[in-house]
Amino acid sequence: MKKHTLNRHVRLASLALVAGAGLAAGSAVQADDHDTINLAYVEWSSEVASTNVIAAVLEQEGYDVDLTSLSAAAMFQALATGDADAIVAAWLPTTHADYMERLGGDIVDLGANLDGTKLGLVVPEYSDVDSIAELNDNADSFNGEIIGIDPGAGLMGLTEEVVDTYDLDLALRSGSGATMTAALASAIQNEEDVVVTGWTPHWKFARWDLKYLEDPKNVYGGAEQIHTVVREGLEEDMPEAYAILDAFEWTPEHMGEVMLMNQEDGADPYENAKQWVEDNQDLVDEWVNGES
Incomplete structure (x- = not known):
């Protein structure tokens, strides 16, 4: 199969533009254009x-x-x-459930491409604290604070519920x-206690030895999966690309x-x-050959 150069321009669009322009304005997807595939994503480090x-x-396979x-x-x-x-x-069954329910008839869920997502409070592995229930007895060690992220994030709302x-x-x-x-990073460098809001997947788990605090009251809930979802008709239009996406x-x-x-x-x-x-490449070959 002929190799092509990846076209990496990123088009920022609002929902109104996407919905309004649609196929009538000349969609990026052409039924007879089997060499070009459009992947959409959200600007989360995991999805990037x-x-x-x-x-x-x-691209390696010719698209x-x-x-x-x-x-x-x-x-x-x-x-x-x-x-x-x-x-x-697609984070399921919770985060993106509403979109799947509303649009499920026009899209195809190929199932999980990653299992084991998690939300919770995270501390360095060396910390003596193992459970959220132990934090009050060790509040001074953590300077009486939990280090969070953006105030509007869903994780912060859950963590406020944890505090209560x-x-x-x-x-x-x-x-x-x-x-x-x-x-x-600063706390670990100084071998100090720190508790932060955390989620998996995140690069911090690859850089440092960390652990989630046990959540005996299950406020953070169970794990989600990240799914691959495609448009209707992709299997017929681009069977090889569909097979790779399905095996990913x-x-x-x-x-x-x-x-x-x-x-x-x-x-x-x-x-x-x-x-x-x-x-x-060994793992990638499994996706390409449909072995996953």
Whole structure:
């Protein structure tokens, strides 16, 4: 199969543009254009990693690939209208359940490409604390605070519920993903206790030895999976690409490797994805040959 160069321009679009322009304005998806595939994604570090990896694999197999960064709502709408071919970024059964329920008749869920996502409070492995229920007895060791992320994030809302449910004497401090990891890095460098809001997959688990605190009251709930979802008709239009997407499956550890590479100064997510694909060709061959 002829090799093509990946087209990595990212088109930022609103839901209104996606829904309004649709196929009438000239969709990125053409029924007779079997060499070009459009992958949509949300700008989460996990989805940047996975989308660039599958893009590198599809490019390796002869496809031009367009990457389109969208909001979650616009991403699913693009699939339903045919403006995008596939996503590898659907968090189910909870996070994106509403989109799947509303658009399920126009899109195809190929199942999980990653199992083992998790939300919770995270501490360094060396910490003597193992459970959220133990935090009050050790509040001074943690400077009386939990280091959080953006105040509007769903994880922060859950953590506020954790503080109430466990009647914690620690204050939840909002910030950003960057300030959270900076605080974590500083504490580990000085071998100090710190507790942060955490989720898997995340590159911090590849960089440091960390553990989740037990959540005996199950406030954070169970794990989710990340699914691959494609537009109706993709199997008929691009059977080889469909088969690769269907077989795509990796672990949080795999994703963490790519996410960690993307944290380096001046990192190019696509170049890192190509390097990861080269270094893990045996696994990639399973996707290409439909063995996963």
